[in-house]
Amino acid sequence: MAEKPRLKLPKEAKKGDVIEIKTLMPHIMESGQRKDKDGKTIPRKIINKFTAEFNGKPVFSANLDPAIAANPYLQFSAKVEESGTFKFTWTDDDGTVISAEEKITVS
Amino acid sequence: MTRAGMWAGSAAIALIVAGAFAVVAAGSRANAQANKREAPLETKDAASVQPWKRYAGWPARDESKYNTLGHLATAPAPTAPRPVGNQVIGDAANGGKLVADRNRGGSCLACHVMGQAGNADLPGNAAPDLSEIGNAGRTDEWLFNYVYDARVYNPETIMPPWGSHGFFTDPEINDIVAFLKTLKSPAVFKTALDDPNKRPAPVEKRDNLDAIENPAMWAVEKAQELWNLKSASGFSCNTCHSEPQATFKTWAASMPKWEPRLDKVLGVEEFVARHAKATTGAAWLMETDENRALSVYLHFLANGAPIAIDTSSAEAKAAIERGKVLSARKVGQLNMACTDCHGKAANHWIRGQWLGDPKGQYDHFPTWRTSLLAIWDIRQRFQWCQVNIRADELPPDAKEYGDLELYLAAQNEGLKLSVPGIRH
C-alpha cells in the first residue's frame, strides 16, 4: 500500500496553545499471528515507531507493537510557542522510513 | 528546411490544432449529449466474474439441498412431531456445551438466554429466555421436537430446524433436552452488558466522512483518479462527465432502477460495470476494487440527498413486490428469511450483535467494515447474509438481488445518503 499518511492539525495557533494532532498511516500492520491458506505463518511487518518533532525538537513518539490496529491512528497534543514545522516519521520493520511535514503559524 | 518542408510543418501543426479543437468539441458535445440520452450499457456480457466463485476466506459448504434466493430446493417441513416418548435420556453436561457451540450454526445462545450456559457471556434475546424452561411444564417429547424441528408446533417460527436440517444428531438433541430440563432459575450475569435486555443498542457515532476516521475515504480519491484514467480507447469518464460534482449531485439517490434493456433492476455497481464497458471500454466488473471505488464515489457525490427511487412505474412496483416476496423466503440450512432477523427479531440481539430494522440499513452503503478492513457494497452484504445462514449466495448481478435491493431502497426512502459508511 503506497499511500500517503493523513494529518490533521491546525494551520494557525496562539502562543502557548496546546493543539491536537491526528495522524493516520495506511499500513496493514501484519501481526505475525495470521496464517495463510496453506497454514504457514505470515511474517510480521508493522510500523514499529512513530515520531513527532517540532522545529527539530522531539514532541511525542511511540513504539508500536503488533496489537496496534491496521492503518495505525495516533492522536496526541503539542504545546506551540513559536511558528515552525512539524515533522512526522513512521518506521517500518523493514527499515523504511516515511515522513511528512506540516507548517504552523503561531502568533 | 525546404519551403515545402515548412509548409508541411505548418500544415501538420494546423491539423494538430484542428484535431485538438475537434476532441474538445467532441468532449463538450459528449458532455451535452451525456446529459440528454440514455446511458450506453453493455447488455451482452455478465457484469460479474463468470462463473461466480465464492470469495476466498468465506466458508465453503455444500448447501445445494437448501433454498437460495434464486431457486427452491429445501425439503418440506415435517407435518407432525416425532414420537420420542417422555423419557428422553441425555448427558446434560454435554447439552450445556452444545447449546453454546458457535460452530453449530451460531448456537442457541445466539437467540436465547439459557441460565449459565456459555457463562452467560453476551447471549442474545431474539427469542424467549429459556433459563427456567425446566420448570415450564413442557414434556420431553415437546422439548425434543421443538429443537428437532419447531415448525411442527409453530409454522411461523424463526427457529432453525436443528434436527431435520442436520445440525444435531438425535443423541445430541437428547443431551440438549437433558440440559434444558436443568434450567430452573434466572441467569446471573457478570456485568449488566451481558444481559441482552439491559444492553444498550449500539449507536454509530463515528464521523464516517472524516478521512482519518474512515479508511474508505481513500476510495473517493482513488475513484477520482479512475475517473480521469484514459482507457485504450483514449476516453475516460471525464471525457463525457467533466463535472461530476455538479452532474451527480442526486443520481445515486435515485438508484437502484429498473433497466428495460436488461429486464432487471440495476444498482450503482452493476451500472458502473456495464456503462464503463460500453463507453470507455474499461472492464470494471462488480466486486473489483475499481468498481467499489467508483460506487463509493458516485454515492459520495450524492451525500445528503434523500433516497428517492422510482416506486410508481409498473416495472418498479412489480420488482418491489418480487423483492418483498424474496425477503420472506426461507433459505439455507438455517432456514431463515431476511424478515426473520430484520423483521420479526429486529431490535434484538443475536449474541453480541444488534439486529437492525431495514430502514437505516441502506443509506450508508458502500461501507467500510472495520472487522475486515474492506469496503463492502450492498450486494456483497446480501451475499454474506446468505452464506452465514448457510445458503448459497447468488452472483452479485443476480436479478433477484436487484429486486431485493429495490425493495430495501423503497424502505429507506427519504433517508439521506452518507457514504462511505463505517461499520463493524
Place this chain on the structure above:
Amino acid sequence: MRQLSRRAALALGAGSAALTIVGWDEGALAAAKEAADEIAKFTGGKTAAKEKVSIELPEIAENGNTVPLALSIDAPMTADNYVSEVLVVAEGNPNPGVATFHFSPMSGKAEASTRIRLATTQNIVVVAKTSKGEFFSGQKLVKVTIGGCGG
C-alpha cells in the same frame, strides 16, 4: 474462562497493577503473568499508584480488530516534572505489549489516542512514568463482542 466483574477485578488489584484476575484457565493466567512481567520491567519493580490515569475504551468492542483507545494522565507537563513514558499492555493478548508512548514538556498534555487489536475480552492496563520517577496506573475491562451467526 471465568471472569470477575469489573468491580471485583479492580478491588483485587491492590498492590499489583496487572495480576488482577484469579480463577482463569492456564492460558489466560500465563498471558496475564507476561503482562505483569512487562509492567514490572517498566516500573523497575516499583508499585504504581492507582490514580491519575484515565482510560477510554468501549465497554463492548464491536470486534477485536480495531478498538479505539484514549488515555490521559492527570499530571503536570512542566520542564522539571512531566509524564515521560506511558506503557499500554493487553492482559489477554498472545503478546501483551501494545505500545509505549513518549511524551515531553512540549507535549502540553500527557494524552494519546490510538486503535488497538484485542484477541478476546480482557483488561487493558496503562502505566505512566514521570520524569521524577513516579508511577501511576489504571486499567479497564473491554468485552469483545461475540458474533451471532457463528462460523
